[in-house]
Amino acid sequence: MKRFWIGICLLVGLLAVTVGISVHMNRVHMPMAQQLRQAAEAALQEDWQQAAVLADRARQSWEKNWHCTAVFADHTPMDEMDGLFAELKVYGRVREKEHFAATCDRLAKLAEAMADSHHPGWWNLL
Amino acid sequence: MLLSYFRTVILYLILIGVIRLMGKRQIGQMEPSEFVVTMLVANLAAIPMQDGGIPLLSGLLPILTVLGMELVLAVLALRSVKLRRILCGKPVILVENGRILQDNLRKTSITMDELTGHLRQKEVLDIRAVQYAILETDGNLSVFLYPKDRPASATDAGIQVKPQYLPITIVEDGYLFRENLTLAGKDENWVRQILHAKGSSLENTWLLTVDAADHICFYAKEVRP
DSSP: OHHHHHHHHHHHHHHHHHHHHHHHHHHHHHHHHHHHHHHHHHHHTTOHHHHHHHHHHHHHHHHHTHHHHHHHSOHHHHHHHHHHHHHHHHHHHHTOHHHHHHHHHHHHHHHHHHHHTTSOOHHHHO | OHHHHHHHHHHHHHHHHHHHHHOGGGTSSSOHHHHHHHHHHHHHHHHHHHOTTSOTHHHHHHHHHHHHHHHHHHHHHHHOHHHHHHHHOOOEEEEETTEEOHHHHHHTTOOHHHHHHHHHHTTOOOGGGEEEEEEOTTSOEEEEEOGGGSOOOHHHHTOOOOOOOOOEEEEETTEEOHHHHHHTTOOHHHHHHHHHHTTOOSTTEEEEEEOTTOOEEEEEOOOOO
């Protein structure tokens, strides 16, 4: 019977941890994606101050949660996002609005995909 | 991670079903759920081991989920005959009173070649001598010959045999097992006396065992040239 309860504790504990991870990934990446989309929009309207602030907030959020994300997520898209954030800085400095907006959108898509890959939807389960 | 959890639960249950449907021939000395656990754990451990880009947790989490499922199902199967039947199946009689039950052979996908092969491994050449041949849930075949065809035991022959005792290891490779010494009802003085009589020391003893009838088995360490 002890083994049964160990098994139950293990299953319930793991379920709780994984639900927590899923919620955390969603909380971190969805607002980040939203900020990046708004930054893209601001850049296209040549509001560079607003675009820089939003992109910077997204980057800070990404960097703040980088280690935690690396523990749970595949490292390949993370490396890609690191590279894209570095590119974004340069596009912002030289005010290349098309490239800046495109990179923001790409980053937003990757962040959404990262959150979605932890969502227990049927499309992910199957 | 949550996906990994649910996927592992689904795959674990599906794999048990698949192994059960594949029949008992595929298992060999393991229950279907044990076979699935062995198969899954080995593969799950290999993924994060090979690829540094995949977090270790994505390998650990499914392994722990499989472990949790196995612990829970093992206890549930112990308590519920129905669940045990679903998870492990039930033994199937393949030969009864020298007659091959062809229907059961077909159901378990065992060919005549495999049946005779199993019987030969049990040193049975004539199926007519078999009273029962039962395919167990772990894929092994239990064979019971007619009493007249079984080798005579000491009781059958009316022979008085000496009782047999389990030897207890006292010294192994120069190491004295004190807990075994207590178990055998001996003390270190006794070991010293025995080793002295054998002209050896504790360090030079490879193996020393004793059983309840005080039969001693002693091997000295071989001297390397």
